Amino acid sequence: MAIKVFTLPDLGEGLTESDIVGWRVAEGDSVALNQVLGEVETAKAVVELPSPFAGVVRKLHGAPGTTVRVGEPIVSFEVAGEAAGDEPAAGRPAAPPAAGYVRPEREANLVGYGAAAETGERPVRRRRTFDGGGPAAGSAEPAASPAAQPVPPAPQAPPAAQAPPAPPAPAPDLGTRPRSTPPVRKLARDLGVDLAQVPGSGSNGLVTRADVEGYTAPRAPSAPPAPAGAEAVPAGRWLAGAAEREARIPIQGVRKATAAAMVASAFTAPQATVFLTVDATASMDLLEKLRADHAFAGLRLTPLVLAAKALCLALERNPALNWRWDTEHGQIVQQNYVNLGIATASERGLTVPNIKDAHTLDLRSLAAALADLVETARAARTTPQQLTGGTISITNVGVLGVDAGTPILNPGEAAILAIGAVRRLPWEYRGTVALRQVLTLGLTFDHRLVDGAQASACLADVGAILADPGMVLTMV
Amino acid sequence: MSLAGAGPATGEKISEPWVQLLTPAGVRVPEPHYDSWLEDIDGGRLQGLYRDMVVVRRIDVEATALQRQGELALWPPLLGQEAAQIGSGRALAPDDFVFPSYRETGVAYCRGVEYADLVKVWRGNAPSSWDPYRLNMAPMQIIIGAQALHATGYAMATKFDGAETATMTYFGDGATSQGDLNEAMVFAASFQAPVLFFCQNNQWAISEPVRVQAQRAIADRPPGFGIPSVRVDGNDVLACLAVTREALDRVRTGAGPYFIEAVTYRMGPHTTADDPTRYRDPNELEDWRTRDPIDRLAAYLKSEGLFDDGFQAQVRTAADDAAAGLRAACTGLSDPSDLELFDNVYSTPHAVLERQKQHYARYLAGFEAAEGGQR
Incomplete structure (x- = not known):
C-alpha cells in the first residue's frame, strides 16, 4: 500500500488556481480509475475531476469553497500494490519552479477570447528529471494499429520520475536585479550569494561566474570557530557590552507607524527627485544680519528658516506641489493653504508635525513656530492635531551632516524638500573659484500629480531665493 | 444529384436538404x-x-x-x-x-x-x-x-x-x-x-x-x-x-x-x-x-x-x-531532450539552426556546471 497524492493540474492552459465546488466522494471511499471525485471551478469553467488512481480516498485536502493553487495536493489516495512513493500524480504541471525563478502571476485567458500579454520574467525552467531509469512501463509499446491490435491493459505506468519538489523560493526583486546570466544566477543562488552584493566585471557591469566565485571564495567556509585558547576579541567597541550576538526588538509604536507610512507612500505614489546645488553664501550673510537684529532676538535662525519661507513663496508660483491626490474620490484637491510639515527626529523616532497656515507667517513668526514645533517634538509632546493635515514637508538632513537625500513623501503629500548641509566649498564665483557656502536641495514629488517641469521650477525658485534673497522681489 | 430529406434547423435561415440514410431512430432510409x-x-x-x-x-x-x-x-x-x-x-x-x-x-x-x-x-x-x-x-x-x-x-x-x-x-x-x-x-x-x-x-x-x-x-x-x-x-x-x-x-x-x-x-x-x-x-x-x-x-x-x-x-x-x-x-512517455527542439525543423542540415543549437547546448551546459555535477 502506498499513498499517492493527486495535485491540482492546470486545467485550462495557463490557470494558476481553482476553487473546490464540491466533493462526490468522502474520505474512506474506494474509488475506481476515472471515477469523478468532485468538481472544481477555474477562471474558465466548472470541471469534473476524474480520479487518476484506483484506491481508497485517504484525505480530501480542501473543503468546498477552498481555493487551491495549481500544484497543491487536493486528494490523497491509498493505492494497492504500488511502490512506495508519494510523488504527485499530476507532477508535470505541478512541478514546482526551480528555486529562484518566480513565475509571474498569469492572467487566465480563454482560447479564442484573446490572451493577456505576458509580461515580466522569463518562464520557469522545468527542473530536469533523470531519464536514465526509464519507467518500467516503457515496455508497453503502443500497438501499431489500435484497431487491429488492442493493447492489453498495461499496469498503470508511473509518471516519469520527478525531482523532489524544491521549497518555494523567496521572491527576488525583479525590478532592479543585477545584470547577469541565468546560469550564473543559479550558481549564486546555490552558493547563497546575493548577486546584488557582487561587483560585476563584465561589460556594463555584468556579473560573471568568476565574479561570483571570487566573491564567495573568502567566505565560503563560514566563519570557523575560534582556535582553542584564543580569546574572542570584540569586533568593535559597540559590541563590547552586548550580551548576545543579536537581539530581537518588537516592531511597534512610532517605528511601526513610520514603516507603515513609508511603505504606503513608496508603493502608492510614483516618486521622483530633482536636485539643485546652490551657493547660499548670501543667505548665510542674511542670517548673520538678522541675528544682529533685535526684532529676531532669541530666535534660532538657521538655513531651515529661510528655506521654509522660500518654499512657501515658491509654492505660490508652483501650487501643484502643495495639492493632494485623492484616489478615493478620483479628485485632485487644490489646497490653497500651506500646512508645512517638518521631519523631526525624536527619541521616539521620526515624526512630521506641521505648522498650520505657514504661508501666512512672516519670517519671524515662521522662525518662532519652527522652534516651538521642534522643541515640542523633541519633548514628545506633539499633539495628534499637529501630526495631521500637512500639505508639504521639509526634511533638514543637513543637520545630520549629509549633503543630500532622496526623501520619501509623507503619505498624502505631493512633495518633500530635503535641505543638505551648508559647506564651504570651492565654487565658481564671479568668474573665478572661491570658497563659498554651498548647499544641495533635493525635492521629491508625486509624479501622478506633479510633472518634472513644475517640480524643477519650484526647486529653482527656492534655490534662487537662497542664492540671492533679493530675488524674492521678483516673485511677490 | 439526388438529395433526401431536410437538415435540422440550425438557425433560422439554414434548413437545407441533406443526405440521410439512417434516421436518428435508427431506421434505414433507402436512397x-x-x-x-x-x-x-x-x-x-x-x-x-x-x-x-x-x-x-x-x-x-x-x-x-x-x-x-x-x-x-x-x-x-x-x-x-x-x-x-x-x-x-x-x-x-x-x-x-x-x-x-x-x-x-x-x-x-x-x-x-x-x-x-x-x-x-x-x-x-x-x-x-x-x-x-x-x-x-x-x-x-x-x-x-x-x-x-x-x-x-x-x-x-x-x-x-x-x-x-x-x-x-x-x-x-x-x-x-x-x-x-x-x-x-x-x-x-x-x-x-x-x-x-x-x-x-x-x-x-x-x-x-x-x-x-x-x-x-x-x-x-x-x-x-x-x-x-x-x-x-x-x-x-x-x-x-x-x-x-x-x-x-x-x-x-x-x-x-x-x-x-x-x-x-x-x-x-x-x-x-x-x-x-x-x-x-x-x-x-x-x-x-x-x-x-x-x-x-x-x-x-x-x-x-x-x-x-x-x-x-x-x-x-x-x-x-x-x-x-x-x-x-x-x-509512459519520457520527457524529450532539450535539444530535440531543433530536430525536424528543416529536412536537410541547416547552418544557422545548427549554430543556434550549439549556442543553446552551451547555455544548457552552463546550468549543469552551476548545478555542480548533480546530474
Missing part, C-alpha cells in the same frame, strides 16, 4: 444513388463501424480524463462527431492523403495512429505528432483553416505527378470564414486539383454559433467557387461513408475538387479549456443527444439482429483496451 456506394457494407462491416465509433469515443473520453488529471495540457474532444470522422475516414484509400485540423482523432484512428502519437503533442512532449508518410496524414494543424492550403498544394502536386489519389482536408464551420480556406478553394477550382474539402459543421466555432457566420448553408458557398458540394447528416455514419466514397471517387478520377458539409454537433467543449455552458443553451445539447451517432447505429444493428450480448461485450473490451492502451502510452 438508390448513395445505396450503391454501400453494397459491400454487410453485417460484419456495420458492426465494425459501430465498434470504431465506440472505441474512438472511449479514447476521447479517456484523453479528456487524462487532461483533468494533469497528464495532458489540453485536449480537443470530438464527442458527437464520431460518425462524420469514422464514416469519412473509413472511405479513404491507403494512398489518399489527409490534412486534418486538431480534432480529427477519429480520422487518425482510421489511419492506424499509435496511441502515443495521439497525445504527445497535447502532453507537450513533441512539437509534432505522427510520421505523416506512414499514415498518409499530415500532422494536426492548430491554425484554423491553414491545412486547406496545404491540401490544395499537395493535391496539385499529385495531379502534376499524374497520381490517381485524392487529398482530403478536414476543417470546421469556423474555418469557412477564414481567408485560407477561401484561397484554397480558389486555387483548387482554378487548377482542378484533386482535393476533397470536408467540413464538419459542428455548429460552434468555439463560442460563435454557425448562423452568425453563415447566412446560408455552408454547402451553398463552394458552388460560387466552381466546386460542387453536398450536404450530409454528419451524425449518420452510413451517409458520411457513402457520400465521402462517391466524392473521393470523383476527385480521384479527374472531376476536380469537391466539398462535403457534414452537419454534426460538438457535444463537448471546444477544448478542455472551454466551458460551453457559458454560451450554449442546454436544450440544444439535449436536442442533439437524440441524434447521437452511436445510438442510432446501435438501434439499427438491433433491428437487424446484429447487436447480441457477445458483440456488445466484444466492443466493450475493445474500448477498455483502447483506454488502457492510451493511458499507458501517455503516462
Whole structure:
C-alpha cells in the first residue's frame, strides 16, 4: 500500500488556481480509475475531476469553497500494490519552479477570447528529471494499429520520475536585479550569494561566474570557530557590552507607524527627485544680519528658516506641489493653504508635525513656530492635531551632516524638500573659484500629480531665493 | 444529384436538404444513388463501424480524463462527431492523403495512429505528432483553416505527378470564414486539383454559433467557387461513408475538387479549456443527444439482429483496451531532450539552426556546471 497524492493540474492552459465546488466522494471511499471525485471551478469553467488512481480516498485536502493553487495536493489516495512513493500524480504541471525563478502571476485567458500579454520574467525552467531509469512501463509499446491490435491493459505506468519538489523560493526583486546570466544566477543562488552584493566585471557591469566565485571564495567556509585558547576579541567597541550576538526588538509604536507610512507612500505614489546645488553664501550673510537684529532676538535662525519661507513663496508660483491626490474620490484637491510639515527626529523616532497656515507667517513668526514645533517634538509632546493635515514637508538632513537625500513623501503629500548641509566649498564665483557656502536641495514629488517641469521650477525658485534673497522681489 | 430529406434547423435561415440514410431512430432510409456506394457494407462491416465509433469515443473520453488529471495540457474532444470522422475516414484509400485540423482523432484512428502519437503533442512532449508518410496524414494543424492550403498544394502536386489519389482536408464551420480556406478553394477550382474539402459543421466555432457566420448553408458557398458540394447528416455514419466514397471517387478520377458539409454537433467543449455552458443553451445539447451517432447505429444493428450480448461485450473490451492502451502510452512517455527542439525543423542540415543549437547546448551546459555535477 502506498499513498499517492493527486495535485491540482492546470486545467485550462495557463490557470494558476481553482476553487473546490464540491466533493462526490468522502474520505474512506474506494474509488475506481476515472471515477469523478468532485468538481472544481477555474477562471474558465466548472470541471469534473476524474480520479487518476484506483484506491481508497485517504484525505480530501480542501473543503468546498477552498481555493487551491495549481500544484497543491487536493486528494490523497491509498493505492494497492504500488511502490512506495508519494510523488504527485499530476507532477508535470505541478512541478514546482526551480528555486529562484518566480513565475509571474498569469492572467487566465480563454482560447479564442484573446490572451493577456505576458509580461515580466522569463518562464520557469522545468527542473530536469533523470531519464536514465526509464519507467518500467516503457515496455508497453503502443500497438501499431489500435484497431487491429488492442493493447492489453498495461499496469498503470508511473509518471516519469520527478525531482523532489524544491521549497518555494523567496521572491527576488525583479525590478532592479543585477545584470547577469541565468546560469550564473543559479550558481549564486546555490552558493547563497546575493548577486546584488557582487561587483560585476563584465561589460556594463555584468556579473560573471568568476565574479561570483571570487566573491564567495573568502567566505565560503563560514566563519570557523575560534582556535582553542584564543580569546574572542570584540569586533568593535559597540559590541563590547552586548550580551548576545543579536537581539530581537518588537516592531511597534512610532517605528511601526513610520514603516507603515513609508511603505504606503513608496508603493502608492510614483516618486521622483530633482536636485539643485546652490551657493547660499548670501543667505548665510542674511542670517548673520538678522541675528544682529533685535526684532529676531532669541530666535534660532538657521538655513531651515529661510528655506521654509522660500518654499512657501515658491509654492505660490508652483501650487501643484502643495495639492493632494485623492484616489478615493478620483479628485485632485487644490489646497490653497500651506500646512508645512517638518521631519523631526525624536527619541521616539521620526515624526512630521506641521505648522498650520505657514504661508501666512512672516519670517519671524515662521522662525518662532519652527522652534516651538521642534522643541515640542523633541519633548514628545506633539499633539495628534499637529501630526495631521500637512500639505508639504521639509526634511533638514543637513543637520545630520549629509549633503543630500532622496526623501520619501509623507503619505498624502505631493512633495518633500530635503535641505543638505551648508559647506564651504570651492565654487565658481564671479568668474573665478572661491570658497563659498554651498548647499544641495533635493525635492521629491508625486509624479501622478506633479510633472518634472513644475517640480524643477519650484526647486529653482527656492534655490534662487537662497542664492540671492533679493530675488524674492521678483516673485511677490 | 439526388438529395433526401431536410437538415435540422440550425438557425433560422439554414434548413437545407441533406443526405440521410439512417434516421436518428435508427431506421434505414433507402436512397438508390448513395445505396450503391454501400453494397459491400454487410453485417460484419456495420458492426465494425459501430465498434470504431465506440472505441474512438472511449479514447476521447479517456484523453479528456487524462487532461483533468494533469497528464495532458489540453485536449480537443470530438464527442458527437464520431460518425462524420469514422464514416469519412473509413472511405479513404491507403494512398489518399489527409490534412486534418486538431480534432480529427477519429480520422487518425482510421489511419492506424499509435496511441502515443495521439497525445504527445497535447502532453507537450513533441512539437509534432505522427510520421505523416506512414499514415498518409499530415500532422494536426492548430491554425484554423491553414491545412486547406496545404491540401490544395499537395493535391496539385499529385495531379502534376499524374497520381490517381485524392487529398482530403478536414476543417470546421469556423474555418469557412477564414481567408485560407477561401484561397484554397480558389486555387483548387482554378487548377482542378484533386482535393476533397470536408467540413464538419459542428455548429460552434468555439463560442460563435454557425448562423452568425453563415447566412446560408455552408454547402451553398463552394458552388460560387466552381466546386460542387453536398450536404450530409454528419451524425449518420452510413451517409458520411457513402457520400465521402462517391466524392473521393470523383476527385480521384479527374472531376476536380469537391466539398462535403457534414452537419454534426460538438457535444463537448471546444477544448478542455472551454466551458460551453457559458454560451450554449442546454436544450440544444439535449436536442442533439437524440441524434447521437452511436445510438442510432446501435438501434439499427438491433433491428437487424446484429447487436447480441457477445458483440456488445466484444466492443466493450475493445474500448477498455483502447483506454488502457492510451493511458499507458501517455503516462509512459519520457520527457524529450532539450535539444530535440531543433530536430525536424528543416529536412536537410541547416547552418544557422545548427549554430543556434550549439549556442543553446552551451547555455544548457552552463546550468549543469552551476548545478555542480548533480546530474
